[in-house]
Amino acid sequence: MSNPFLPFVGTLTEVRDLALGIRLLRVRLEDEAGRAAFADYRPGQFAFLSAFGVGEVPFGLASTPARSAELEFAVARVGTVTSALHNLEVGAPVGVRGPMGNSFPMEEFRGRNLVIIGGGIGFAPLRPVIQYALDHRADYGHLTILAAARAPNLLVFREEYEEWASAPDTELHVTVDVGDETWTGNVGLVTELQAKVAPSPDNAIAITCGPPIMIKFVVQLLQKQGFAPEQIYTTLEMKMKCGLGKCGRCNIGERYVCVDGPVFSHAQILQFIDSF
Known part of the structure; x- marks a missing residue:
């Protein structure tokens, strides 16, 4: 071994x-x-x-x-x-x-519409979800992608936006908190864009990742938009050290993010983080 x-x-x-x-x-x-x-x-x-x-x-x-x-x-x-x-x-x-760690249950998501909401470098773990969905396009419904960052020069994977936007039954929306002289796109917080796009919770799964404060307000708005806790997934990033559930650095209650996560549904998170 x-x-x-x-x-x-x-x-x-x-x-x-x-x-x-x-x-x-x-x-x-x-x-x-x-x-x-x-x-x-x-x-x-x-x-x-x-x-x-x-x-x-x-x-x-x-x-x-x-x-x-x-x-x-x-x-x-x-x-x-x-x-x-x-x-x-x-x-x-x-x-x-x-x-x-575990992973997003992509098999369970089959047949569902997917709403991807990412901020800054938090978009990195969401990119494989998008790639998987595009490579198995017939297995999933409508794909909505919301990408956000504090400024245009902090948006990641911009060179792939065209591929995402042109994919069948897919829409891409991008926003930055503050624009610059080169930016011609949407300006505003990701939650403002989320409210504008108004993704439907019908037969949908929402997946979000980004700064903790962003995740908090995105999840709150998703719930106001009709998404149940079981329809919302995110990744938790605690201070992982060993990755094996041995050192205890990433434990929350009885859970260890490195082995039980990092992917959790909001329903699961509510079981061990009351205020999330």
């Missing part, structure tokens, strides 16, 4: 800017065991990415196996480890532990 604390060795094959202070890191796993472990990871799962000699940080996997045999991570520069990862160049070795 392999040691779950030992990372698989990978090589950076691409490093590119996604937004201000956010880079996409693409990793090729070098050994067969690593490739086998990540052969069928699911939307919503995460992995630890390590800069050797510095440390490791958990990130939501930002793609799907069907889209790329290599792993993709959206990394915001916010601390020591993420700064070290930002400083790496193509060809550098990295460590990867995973895949970990």
Whole structure:
């Protein structure tokens, strides 16, 4: 049995800017065991990415196996480890532990309309949901995507907007809190856009991810728009350290976000977070 604390060795094959202070890191796993472990990871799962000699940080996997045999991570520069990862160049070795956690129940969502609401780098774990739905388009109903950020230079995956907007039975809406001289799109909070778009709860599932304060108000508005707690899904990002439910850093009551999550329905969250 392999040691779950030992990372698989990978090589950076691409490093590119996604937004201000956010880079996409693409990793090729070098050994067969690593490739086998990540052969069928699911939307919503995460992995630890390590800069050797510095440390490791958990990130939501930002793609799907069907889209790329290599792993993709959206990394915001916010601390020591993420700064070290930002400083790496193509060809550098990295460590990867995973895949970990549960996933969005895409099979259960079949036949349902999907409403995706993401803010900032919180859109990274939602991108695999969109990719999966587009790659299995006949399995899902209408797809509504709401993308938001504080400013235009903080929107991630903008180069994919055209693919999303042009997909069958799909609509894309984008907003920023504050525009600039180049921005011609919608300006306002994501909840203002959400109120304007007014997604229907009929036969629908809503999935949201972003800053905690954004998730709070998006969920509140979804409920006002008629979505039941069982129809709302999100990901919780606690201070995960081990990823195995051993260290206790991410526990909420009897739950460990790293193993019981990070994906939860709002109905599940209400069982252990009264004020969410």
